[in-house]
Amino acid sequence: MPAADTRPQSLVAYAGVSVRRGDNRVLANVTLAVPAGAFVALTGASGAGKTTLLRLANRLVAADAGTVRFAGQDVAAVDPVWLRRQIGYAIQGIGLFPHWTVAENIAAVPWLLGWDSARRAARVRTLLDLVELPQGFADRYPRQLSGGQASRVGLARALAAEPRLLLLDEPFGALDPETRASLADRLGVLHRDQQLTVLLVTHDLADALTRAERVVVLDAGRVVADGTPSQLVASAHPAVQALIASPIDQARRLAALVA
Amino acid sequence: MTEHWQRAIAMLPDRLAAHLGVSAAALALAIVVAAPLVLLMVGRPRLRGGVLAVAAVIQTVPALALLALFYPLLLAVGQLTQRLAGFGVPALGLLPSLLALALYALLPLLRGGADGLASVPPETLDAADGMGMTRRQRLLQVELPLAAPIVMGGLRVAAVWTIGAATLATTVGQKSLGDLIFAGLQIEDWALVMTGCLASAALAIITDMALWRAETGLGERRWGKALLGLAMLVALVAGVVGWYTATRPPAAAGRPIVVGAKSFAEQYILAELIADRLRAQGLSVTIRSGLGSAVAFRALAAGDIDVYVDYSGTLWDNALDRQTPAPRAVMLATLRRELPRRHGVRVAASLGFENAYALAMPRAEAERLGIVSLADLAVRAPNLRLATDTEFQSRAEWAALQAGYGLRFRRMTAYTPTLMVRALTGGDADVITAFSSDGRIAADDLQLLTDPRGALPAYDALLLVGPRRPDLAQRLAGLDGRIKVEAMREANWQVDRDRDKRTPGQAAAWLAKRIN
Incomplete structure (x- = not known):
């Protein structure tokens, strides 16, 4: 970090970022700061640009205009390989390597970073506990795992090299509600205990409102709402209203049933 | 009939070793060409489409034609390099076989490679990129291992095709199991045909099985199985080479004399007859049979073979490029004068019969x-x-x-x-x-029917000697005018007929007695 930079640090900072794909404008002039230690949910209708916004942070997508900074550094100016090894990344498809064991999958980034095998093995043991998987799973292959177990391994892999920032793209999207709640709880604990900064993409606004400390709503490539869950519920923006109507209605019906 | 099988088996080790050699070399060459192309095709759908289309077009050319096409091509290249750099390029034998077979193996290798790499799930690639793998690490650690089964499938197809198509290399003068098949088909010697086909099929099947074991072993990370596949390949090569070395006649000093033959009974018989005569004079001799008609003369002029029999009418057209026939005596005199001047080839004898x-x-x-x-x-x-x-x-x-x-x-x-x-x-x-x-x-x-007006061109059987061994002309001069057409017909019939069939060697021995 440059010594001259004395501004309060945002871990991730988007400034006037635009991304085009062909003639399509995926993101238009987005400015957003994510402070260290925050848990921010990115939500919006499908095609709103939330995944693109996420992937800008580890330069899987390059900005056509504007700058993206990670820990104060312009991501366009650093080696993307180095950048990505500093940042945890987990996606809905999980993308475990089918020819690697669970232990090898979890220790992938530490291996890339050149950790010795003893240190990697110790880290794998810690992470299996952290994501609540039995130690015996270390030698299994991904094909021997259930969807929930695979998601846990994917989360453990993202956390392996002790990143300060975790990028999650619908990481629990395909799971049953119970497993999903349990993993989301786990994530909340990790965020609190390890001061982990989390950027979570989800299309499920109820999820975003109940899990995150701050929710950013995107619509057609623009940020249309940005605030705490309670601020958001009060928002009058039509796009936010549209997103929020259905979960609130669902909650009312459930509340009526319980009462 | 056992004589036929014995002859077939005796021809086998030499041809099997050559067949395996040319197939392996062609496959290796194809892999060396295909590998970088496959890597270039990743993420470039237009290049991929173009390359695969070209490979598919090559595949539609019959293998036999592909082999034959390389002959004039290499001839032209050879003339060019001769003029520009002072060295020639062999247009016959190993080089055209290698190039044609390698081209033929390209499509399955490219297909397997491209399809294999395209089969890697996008989320796996996203995960690899997202965790900070370099391109090289992603390729070596993720894409290639996951593509391996399909890539290996392509390799297996390529190997089986190459081994099968290598039988056709015989027609451009490359020793292969095709020697047995082509000779056998021409003289309807089924022992030869069967031996050639079975040996080629066995090579292909064993190779396929070995590669399959290696492939599944790698895929399942069962190293024992993968090693077994590798061991099968090594055993196959060792077995063929071992058999070849054990049965190879003791090496004579220098290269043996090579007697050429085109692919019909008369040519086989005359080649055996010539070989017997030279052996009787204490020389070491091998026979290179099954040569294409146009190929044989070039092979002689180039020194790939040293002696063979061709016919005046054929040479008039092929070697002297004359379109209109000339009277028999003019043709003979012109050939005797022009062949040494233009090609360094001597007419050692006119055998005494025509095949017109x-x-x-x-x-x-x-x-x-x-x-x-x-x-x-x-x-x-x-x-x-x-x-x-x-x-x-x-x-x-x-x-x-x-x-x-x-x-x-x-x-x-x-x-x-x-x-x-x-x-x-x-x-x-x-x-x-x-x-x-x-x-x-x-x-x-x-x-x-006789030809009183001399309308039909003459096809006198002429014994031709190449530039490498001019001394053979003297050694074989005794054959001049000694083979009557009736004797040649009878010898041909002994080999061509269905019952009481003789081998070309037996017919040659019979013919030799009629000469002396």
Whole structure:
């Protein structure tokens, strides 16, 4: 970090970022700061640009205009390989390597970073506990795992090299509600205990409102709402209203049933 | 019949080793070419489409034609390098075989490679990128291992195709299991055909099985199984090489003399006869048989073979590029003068018989109609039916017959050689085209019609000696004028007939006794 930079640090900072794909404008002039230690949910209708916004942070997508900074550094100016090894990344498809064991999958980034095998093995043991998987799973292959177990391994892999920032793209999207709640709880604990900064993409606004400390709503490539869950519920923006109507209605019906 | 099998088995180790060698080399060359292309094709759909389309077009060319096409191409390249850099390029044997077979193996390798890499799930690639793998790490650690089963599938197809197509390398003068198959088909020696086919099939199957084991072993990370596959390949190569070394005749000083032969019985017999004569003079000799007609003369001029028999009419066209035939004596004198000057090839002997195009009729029928010569035939022809081989009607000989005798038949039908004779005996034809030294002439009691106007070009059998061993001319001079056409017909018949079939070696020994 440059010594001259004395501004309060945002871990991730988007400034006037635009991304085009062909003639399509995926993101238009987005400015957003994510402070260290925050848990921010990115939500919006499908095609709103939330995944693109996420992937800008580890330069899987390059900005056509504007700058993206990670820990104060312009991501366009650093080696993307180095950048990505500093940042945890987990996606809905999980993308475990089918020819690697669970232990090898979890220790992938530490291996890339050149950790010795003893240190990697110790880290794998810690992470299996952290994501609540039995130690015996270390030698299994991904094909021997259930969807929930695979998601846990994917989360453990993202956390392996002790990143300060975790990028999650619908990481629990395909799971049953119970497993999903349990993993989301786990994530909340990790965020609190390890001061982990989390950027979570989800299309499920109820999820975003109940899990995150701050929710950013995107619509057609623009940020249309940005605030705490309670601020958001009060928002009058039509796009936010549209997103929020259905979960609130669902909650009312459930509340009526319980009462 | 056991004699035939013994001969076939005796030919096997040498041809098997050569076959394995040329197949492996061609496959290796194809892999070296395909690998970078596959890597370039990743993420470039237009390049991928173009490359695969070109490979597919190559695949549609029959392997036989592909091999034959390389011959004139390499000849031209050789002339160019000779002029520019002072060295030639061999147009025969290993090089054209290697290039054609490698081209043929490209499509399955490219397909397997491209499909294999395309089969890696996008989320796996996203995860690899997202965790900070370099391109190289992603390729080596993720894409190649996951693509391996499909890539290996392509490799297996390529290996099996290459081993199968390598039998065709015989036609451009590369030793292979095709030697047995082509020779066997020509003289209808099924022991040779079967041995060649079975050996080639066995090679292909064992290779396929070994590669399959290696592939599944790698895929399942069962190293024992993968090693077993590798061990099978090593054992195959070691076995073939071992058999070859064990049966190889003791190496003589220097390169043995190579006697060439085209792919029909007369050529095989004469090659054996020449080889026997040279061996009797204490020389080490091998026979390179099954050469294509156009290939043989170039092989002699280039020193790939040292001696073989060709026919004056063929040489007139192939070696001297003369379009219009000349009288027999002029042709012979010109060949004796021009072949040494233009190609460094000497006419060592004129054997004494012709293998010329002629028209033939059943003797009884010819006598009944009073036909002795082509002039007699011309009178009767409008009421007669002619059966020809498949190429006669497009050859200069037919044009010459029409011009010289005004021949017009009631009907003309083209047949394969065996069916042509059957058409005659079955009453579907009255006159057939024939070769004057064909064994069937005596056997079927056919009469060759004489050519009083000399319309048909001469096809005198000439013994040609190449530039590498000019001394052979002296050593074989004793054959000059010594083989009568009747003796050659009988020897050909011994090999061509279905019953009591002899090997070319046996027929050559019989013929040798008729000479001395």
